[in-house]
Amino acid sequence: MNMQIEFKVNGKDYSMDVDPKLRLLDILRDELDLTGTKEGCGEGECGTCTVIMDKKAVNSCLVLASQIQGKEIITIEGLEENGELDPLQESFVKNGAIQCGYCTPGMIMSAKALFMNNPNPTDEEIKTAIEGNLCRCTGYGKIVTAIREVRDEK
Amino acid sequence: MEKNLNVVGKRVQRVDAIDKATGAAKYTSDMYLPGMLIAKLLRSPYAHANIKSINTEKAKALEGVKAVVTWEDVPRVRYSTAGYPKETIPGLVPPTVPMTELEDHYLLDNKVRYYGEAVAAVVAVDEKTANKALELIDVEYEVLDAAFTIDEALAEDAPFIHGGTSKNVIQTEIIKGDTEQGFKEADYIFEDFYTTQGQQHTCMESSCSVANYEPSGKITLWSTTQVPYHIRRGISEVLGIPMSKIRVIKPTLGGGFGERQMVQNEILTVFLAQYVKKPVRLEISREENIALTTRRHPSQIRIKSGVKKDGTIVAFDIETKTNAGAYTGHSPYVTKAMFTKVPYRVPNVTYRGNIVYTNLSDSGAFRGYGNPQISFARECHLDRIAKELGRDPIEFRLQNFVRVGERNPLSMNQDWILESCGIKECFEKGAKAIGYYEPRKPASSKNKLRGMGFAVSMHVSGTSAEPDFSSAQVKINEDGTLIVLIGSPDLGQGSDTSHGQVAAEIVGVKMENVKVYSADTDFTSFDMGSYASRQSYVGGNAVRKAAEKAKAQLLEFAAEMTGQDVRNLDTADGWVIRRENGRKIATIEDVAHFSVYNARDRKFINATASYQALNCPPSFAVHFVDLEIDKETGEIEILKFVAAHDVGKAVNPAIVEAQIEGSVAQGMGFSLTEDMIYDKNGRMLNPNFTDYKVPRAKDMPKVESIIVEDPEPSGPFGAKGVGEIGIAPAPGAIANAIYEATGVWMKDLPFTKEKVLKAVEQYEARGAKELPFKEKEHEAEKSGR
Missing domain, CATH: 3.10.20.30 (Beta-grasp domain)
Structure with missing residues (x-):
């Protein structure tokens, strides 16, 4: 029903x-x-x-x-506001954190939720936040860099 | 004089990055056509069985079901799941094996050869109805004995699974020099035996095909494919449709890694769309994807070396047995690849390859294509030899390494010469970055053991069995912007961007003024596909040639427009310039406008070029690992991973690093956690991401990638391949580091905690006080046995 x-x-x-x-x-x-x-x-x-x-x-x-x-x-x-990319989206693009891109939306949303609750996460907390998001292309290095850069620029 | 590069060699933003970051990119699995029907496959609950009867009446009667098809409905045409054209399917298979053993697959058959093989296809209005219909199909099976491992399939009483040179096996032999004589000349002989497990690609987007049928008979297929032109040919051959009526498009693709180099369900989906005269979508589940799509060949490798006292390797005797699964597919080429991807100048080699058929889904192409298996075995074996002979393992490798000017080791039927090799620089920079020649640092606690190791690999830049081929097209719009068309798909590795960079650099425009289209068989130009690490070198050369032609046409118009001699003109960064001093003469935009509106003989600048490879330059890599083992849990923590790669020229360093880092992650998964486990009925026990352990963010150490550029004379701007090689050295590097930590050679992948704990036990039992890598517990065996 x-x-x-x-x-x-x-x-x-x-x-x-x-x-x-x-x-x-x-x-x-x-x-x-x-x-x-x-x-x-x-x-x-x-x-x-x-x-x-x-x-x-x-x-x-x-x-x-x-x-x-x-x-x-x-x-x-x-995430886009008034045609402007979210800083996470910008950072993923800039840091080459995207390959096939299939995990990218989920990865960015996990990072976004992290920042909503914890604006200044440690590197370990960043990795924990995306621990549930699999990526088969990147090895995660550039993804973590991209998220860290958004944290550091805040 | 060398021209300054404006686009090539730069960390240019990927052309697809914004669409992917915003969720706007459309993948095959995002394709929804009006009136589209859903197809599902009924899968066999037996690994080996004859189908005695199939009753589809109840399923067909269900409301919402549009078709149920079985082997009786599909064309009885054999094809090879490898997707290669007929003349290249045999690879190195002996001519005694008939073609029917290689073209061994039907869309649907009256026999199943592995658990989960498709038996029937249902087309329905939605997924729920399709699934319900599957339950209503009655199949009567005659169950046959099955064999799943190499040893089971080779046993005398094994069931007959597949013909070859004899029951269940194709044996091939490649001989170079005189191995018997080589071993006679050797002072020492070493022999080792290694095994490797299956590995699944687990592309994040599951395999999906969407086919549209038009009343004119025209078919359009969107597919998660790496080989759109091979798929088009396959559709044409199996279904008898001329290529002019088949359009294959690869939308944005969620990973490939070789899985999509195979024929997936494309031909069947087109058949179904044609059958019901409606759009049909066939997407497989994650479980089907992990359990039933092609895997990396599990293998057994025996390797025997003859070595002289001065460390010269004079002979190799190598035998491989690979678990091919139920169908031939890529096995002939993967087997050949295990022979050719050896970067050492060993004059006498006997290689015996055994392609062993079993009742598992077929093994096939997976990043590295046989190289991770053979590199693991060879690099562990050579490390052992170096250590037992008291040689520095790096010097021992370099002593025997192939040199520039010698025959390219990848040559089989060609006389290719090795024209570039940056291995020395890879070793120097890699060793420095990890501190290989510095005193070893102690483990972080008493409960840990620490060790360092490395391994070397060599890989292709395009196919090596025969000269590779690609073609590309470059068009200059009337505003001076470029359109680049190339057949080989971007799977996510970034080839669209790299190709755009090559074209932009040559024509002389800014990267933001380049649009790249790839992989649409009606509009892009012919290409083999994305595999064999061929895009940068083979595809890149095709783009280079097309761009050079387009630039020549542009300069002719510039000469006419400005009244200057064409020989004095060049382009750079959006301008036509004077060759001798770089003075700007006219914008490319103005010249392009002139070409279609004002020139004497107006013409649209549009150049197509084909490239047949002149060589298959090998890329080289060394991976260094510093790791710790937890003595209580057996857990391995990689403290540092250094990957030094000679790529000729990094067209886009960010993309090259991304390829290296991603390969290392897959190599680490292959080394430590990924394994395909089957029950006694051949059913995979771990077809999900909880039990099939792909590395996650916390599993990955910092990977330091080092790009070495020893320019390849035949490469576009000196570039060679990079996509696959990074997975090959990882297992050997980790195994050699475990040896340094424990004094135990790990010979069976993956290095699970249980296996590592056993190594720790052996270490403890010996009560080793000093660092195990100084121990020489095996004496080199004397020759003449």
Whole structure:
């Protein structure tokens, strides 16, 4: 049986009549056409589908529609402001932290959530924040550098 | 006089970076076409079985199901999963093996040869319906005995899995010089045996194909492929569609590493779209991806060396047995690669390769292509020889290393000469960075053992079995901006950016004025694909040639426009300049405008060039590792990893570093944690990211990459390949460091905590007080045995 849910994505209010077992990932990709959030495993093990829900990084493949009632969600598409890239996006681009790019949105969202809760994380805390985000291309070095640079410039 | 470079050699921003950072980049898995149907595969619950019957009636009757197809519905045409053109499929397979053993795959067959092999395909309106339909298909199997390991498949009573030179095996032999004589001349003989495990690519984007069928019969396929032109040919050959009606597009791609050098489900997806006359999408799950797509060949390697007292290696006798899985695929070439990727000038070599068929999904191409396995075995073996002979391991390697001016070791049927080699500089800089010649630092605590090691590898810049080939196109728009078209896909490694840099440098425009399109068979020019570390060298040379032609045309128009002699003109940074003093004459923009609007004989500047490789210059690398072992847990912590690479010329140093760092991560995973484990029925036990352990952020040490540039005369701006080599030295470097720490040679990958703990036990049992690397517990065996 469907249920009515109200939630916010990237600052915009939504009201939807959905199957409560629908995954947040599918709502974002299929219903809202926000395909920047990727599916890597569907089991919460790879972090490619990471979005921010009420200031916390979550695997959107593990969040069900019934759990997003009243929540505020931010996806990779919500980071740009007035056509300006988020400092994390800028830093990933500048530091060559992107190769295939499939893990990039999730990686950036994990880092963004970290900064929301801890503006001055240690290097170890940075690595912990992205520990759930797999990357098969970079070896993480340039990703950690990119995040560290945003921290140091704040 | 050498011209200053404005774009090549610079850390130019990647052309795709902003789209990827903002989530705007569209991958195959982001493709949703109107009316698109979903395909799913029914997979076999047996590793080896004949299909006696399939009943699809109930599945077909389910509402929302558009088609259910089995082996009876698909064309009965054999093809090779390697994707290579027919004439190159055999590789070094002896001619006694019939082509049917190499083109050994059907879209769907009446027999299954591995657990999880596709038996039927369902097309339905959505995923849920498709999955439900799969459950409604009844298959009657006649289960056969199966074999999963090399030893099981070679056993006398093994079931027949696949034909070759004999049951379940293709044996090949390559002989150089006279090995028997070589061993007679040797003072010492050393022999070792190594094993390596399977490794999965785990591209972050799972394999996906989307095919669109148009009423005219035209097919468009979007796919996670590294080889769009090979896929187009495969579709044409299997389904009998002319190439003019097949368009293959590789959208943004979430990783490749060789997995997508294989034929994935592209041909089947096109068949299904044609069958239902609708767009069809076939995406596989993560579990299917890890368990059933191609893997790195598990191998057994026996290596025997004859060495003279002065340290000269005079003979190698190498035998490899590789677990090919159920189909031939890339095995002939991976086997050959194990023979050629040896950077030492050993005059007498006997190489025996055994491609062993088993009831696992087929092993295939994976970054390094046989090199990580053979480099691991060889570099551990040579380290042992150096240490037992009391030689400095670096000097021992260099003494035997191939020299510039000698035959290129990658040559088989060609007479290629080695024209560049920066190995000495790699050793010097790498050893310095890690402190190899400094006194060893003590372990950080009593509970730890510390050791340092290194290993060397050599890899290709393009295919080496035959001269490689690519083509490219460069167009100059009327505002002076460039369009570069190239067939080889950017998988994320950054080839679009590097190719753009080469074109920008040659034509003389700014990088921001270059647009690169790759991998669309209707619009880009023919290319083999992205594999064999071929983009920088082979693709780069094609782009260079096309750009040079375009520039020549541009300069002709500049001469006409300015009234100057074309021989006095050149370009740089958006300008046409005087060759002798760099004085700016006209903007490229104005000349390009002139070419289509005002010239006497107006022309759109548009140049296509083909490049057939003149050589296959090897790239070289040395990896150094400083590590600690926790004596209680067996855990290895890499304290420092130094990777020194001779790349000829780094077209984009940031991209080159990224290739090195990423390869090291995969090499570390291969060395320490990644393993494909199967149960007694051939079902993979760990097909998920919790149990199949890909390195995570905290697992990675700081990787210091050192770029050495010994310019390759035949390379574009001196460039050679870099994409794959970085994975090959890592396991040997780690094993050699473990030896220094424990005095135990690790001969079986991966070095799990359990195996390392056993080494620690042996170390403790010996009660070694001094550093084990000074011990000589094995005497070199005397020759003449």
